[in-house]
Amino acid sequence: MKFERFLSIPVSAVFLLTGFVYYITVFVFVEDWIGLRSSAGSLNAMMFTLLCFLCLFSFFACVLIDPGQIPASYVPDVEESRRSDEESQKNGAQLRQCDRCSTYKPPRAHHCRVCRRCVLRMDHHCLWINNCVGYWNYKPFFILVLYATIGSIYSTFTVIISSFQKDFGGRAPLKVFYVICGAVMIGLSATLGTLLVWHIYLIIHNMTTIEYYEGIRASWLARKSGQSYQHPFNLSVYRNITSVSLSLSPLFCALGAGSTFHFSRLIFPHFNYICNLSIW
Structure with missing residues (x-):
């Protein structure tokens, strides 16, 4: 029953979006920015990989952990x-x-x-x-939002930096791709950041x-x-x-x-x- 939750379209969309963000961040923008073969590039790739792993781990916890069922033994005072x-x-x-x-x-x-x-x-x-x-599962949900916000902000940063350093050489489609990726990451960072601030307020x-x-x-x-x-x-x-x-x-x-x-x-x-x- 719990694993059936992964069969929904929104859950599948989260996996696809995570995979897309991971690929473009590591193999496109970090590569263009400092190169994956450099020590700095390898370190950035490993850190972002760890961040994505923590996001997915928290996501699995949110999906699989029961949010809380009223105990059958519950009796009011x-x-x-x-x-x-x-x-x-x-x-x-x-x-x-x-x-x-x-x-x-x-x-x-x-x-x-x-x-x-x-x-x-x-x-x-x-x-x-x-x-x-x-x-x-509120705790893993908050941790998921926290890690996802940090990851999206980092990805946005790499998109912007690599875009300024990239020599497009008149290749309009490539430039459009960078612009679209930048817009997606900025929107995602703003959305997740707002959600994070909201739940920090609720927790406080x-x-x-x-x-x-x-x-x-x-x-x-x-x-x-x-x-x-x-x-x-x-x-x-x-x-x-x-x-x-x-x-x-x-x-x-x-x-x-x-x-x-x-x-x-x-x-x-x-x-x-x-x-x-x-x-x-």
């Missing part, structure tokens, strides 16, 4: 559920139930209409990995993509009632970052079961807003 509604809202203990799965959902879990199941700490469903990005605030958009509506509802809203899982920058278990290896994923999370003590009165929202 019964003691909390017996409290009065006012006390439950104050302590963020409202029960969340999925209408489609007919089961209780832990905090931050959401139902994915594509995967047709609830996913722990769901960030979004990614077309390019044919899988959800959730609690267990201990937030998922879904929670960001839920927070916009929650803020609006809070203002209407004359209150203020803060994201319930925003602890501190250090604790937010370490909660993702950030290391440069995609194998060291999140810690814990993914069904319980620490809350900020400052926001419990407004936790009911984000508990009752679901846009996915």
Whole structure:
């Protein structure tokens, strides 16, 4: 079942794009820039090869690792559920139930209409990995975006440098090829760079993509009632970052079961807003 995810067209497109970028970077632009037979050229080729390997390894991890399924043994805190509604809202203990799965959902879990199941700490469903990005594979997803951004920026740099050094000698098709490759790499670098900055922002605030958009509506509802809203899982920058278990290896994923999370003590009165929202 997991390996069937590789059969989708977007996943195949990622492999083709990676192979194309690797070939033109190493065998065209690095060769034109400093030559593969030179020590500097060989070093650059080896470094970019390692970077591409890390990208593909992270990509495989994103596709194959289950994003997080709600444990069959998951039971909400019964003691909390017996409290009065006012006390439950104050302590963020409202029960969340999925209408489609007919089961209780832990905090931050959401139902994915594509995967047709609830996913722990769901960030979004990614077309390019044919899988959800959730609690267990968010770390390799972020590492993938990081490595891919570095690789695309490096490739863009080699395209620009080799283009200025290249003597086209009136060969218009070759010049067009260089221009197209440069445009593709600049666009790819800008796209991946934007995605990287976006997820750095989310990690710093201990937030998922879904929670960001839920927070916009929650803020609006809070203002209407004359209150203020803060994201319930925003602890501190250090604790937010370490909660993702950030290391440069995609194998060291999140810690814990993914069904319980620490809350900020400052926001419990407004936790009911984000508990009752679901846009996915």
